[in-house]
Amino acid sequence: MPELPEVEVVRAGLAPAVTGAQIVGVTVHDERALTRHTGGAAEFEAALTGRSVRAAVRRGKFLWLPLEPTAAGAAPAREALIGHLGMSGQLLLRAPGAAPERHERVRIDLHHPVHGELCVVFADQRTFGSLAVDRLVPTSDDAPGGYGWGEASVPAQVAHIARDPLDPAFSDRAFRAALGRKDTAIKRVLLDQTTVSGVGNIYADEALWAARIHPGTPARALSARAAGRLLAEVRAVLEKALAEGGTSFDEQYVNVNGEAGYFAHSLNVYGRQGRACPRCGTPIVREAFMNRSSHRCPRCQRVRAGVRR
DNA sequence: AAACCCACCTGATCGC
DNA sequence: TGCGATCAGGTGGGTT
Incomplete structure (x- = not known):
């Protein structure tokens, strides 16, 4: 249900809270929230735990949180946590240990060096929305991939999405x-x-x-x-x-x-x-x-x- | 290859 | 009160 303005409101709300924060725990309550993710719930949780968030970026109705590279030894793939709200998805900022939301599908606990603990809840009645960890690829025009971050990259599965009309690089x-x-x-x-x-x-x-x-x-x-x-x-x-x-x-x-x-x-x-x-x-x-x-x-x-x- | 249909879901509301 | 039909802000895979 959300279109660009609604998704941008969510991105703008997320950005100051999660930028610089480290993911300390991930709980998948319903695997249908991972339809855009290639692995299962356990792999999703493992792929995120310990990673730090660099920004909150949006193109059209897609959101993503670019992640710091994994610790030494692991593949240095540049990755992001993607979110799409579908028709009924919500991303909510909650206090640690907050009571479960109606239709809560995924909970991500974070630690921010300045603001302390917080949690991001993905709730979605109709389950058309989903989260995924995906690799970042360069944009074809070398312009920033979306709003909220200067880097010229987009998640692979967002590469086919056109720029939106509020993007300075839209032609x-x-x-x-x-x-x-x-x-x-x-x-x-x-x-x-x-x-x-x-x-x-x-x-x-x-x-x-x-x-x-x-x-x-x-x-x-x-x-x-x-x-x-x-x-x-x-x-x-x-x-x-x-x-x-x-x-x-x-x-x-x-x-x-x-x-x-x-x-x-x-x-x-x-x-x-x-x-x-x-x-x-x-x-x-x-x-x-x-x-x-x-x-x-x-x-x-x-x-x-x-x-x- | 572009254009189109439809499945994918849950829940609210409305008419009978 | 119940029950089926209809509707809801999106996307992508399969089919023409």
Whole structure:
């Protein structure tokens, strides 16, 4: 469920707490939380115990904690602990020995040289999220791999994820060129994380509404002007949502302290079917799209809006 | 090769 | 009260 703003809230909360801390204990309660990890629970625990965390980094909806190399004698592989929250994952900062969270899957105990003991709990109702230890590989463009760390590396399994639109190394020109080659609906391109990352169902609908583009518009039919407008609106909605702490409909999405964000109050179309479009008053419609839903204004976002002929 | 579908899960809600 | 259908913020593997 979390999209870029929610994941960034988590990264920003984790960073000051875990940077420089050493992992002193790992408990896997449910192996389904390791679907992105190649080994089993015991191997995961062993791979992390004793390692120190160097940073908290994010690209799109993926988070990772780069780790100090293992002690002398072991293979000097550069590795990171990856986290993906899936639809319902949470990373929570708790006091050592804190009572188990609902849906707690993994607990990581750390020792920070300044702040002392703390624990990071991974809780996830639907189990689509997961943690993994993965090796870091160089980025193909030599730019930093994500937000939060200057090193030009990404976990191997994140290498296929595109940069997100808030990344300084994101290329607007390459994005517009890529749209011209896509034989599919613009909303599919926004949701597929290999052209632009970080956008999910909520912010795709919000950005398309703001740019007055129908979600089913063929990507390559968008004029350069419409594509530029869309990208600007994607950035605007992601930044505004981030400033408001993300979108929380219930207790599912929370920051590392368990607190909800406020952006749900600022939604213009998502989940507002039947209510007036804030721009023109026409009732918002909800339509089936890719086994989920799209929300749009039938007047502001007509099929041909923004289409070049 | 790009585009598309669907499985992977738990839980809340709604209509009957 | 129960019970089935539907819905929920994502991703990746398998199939066309």
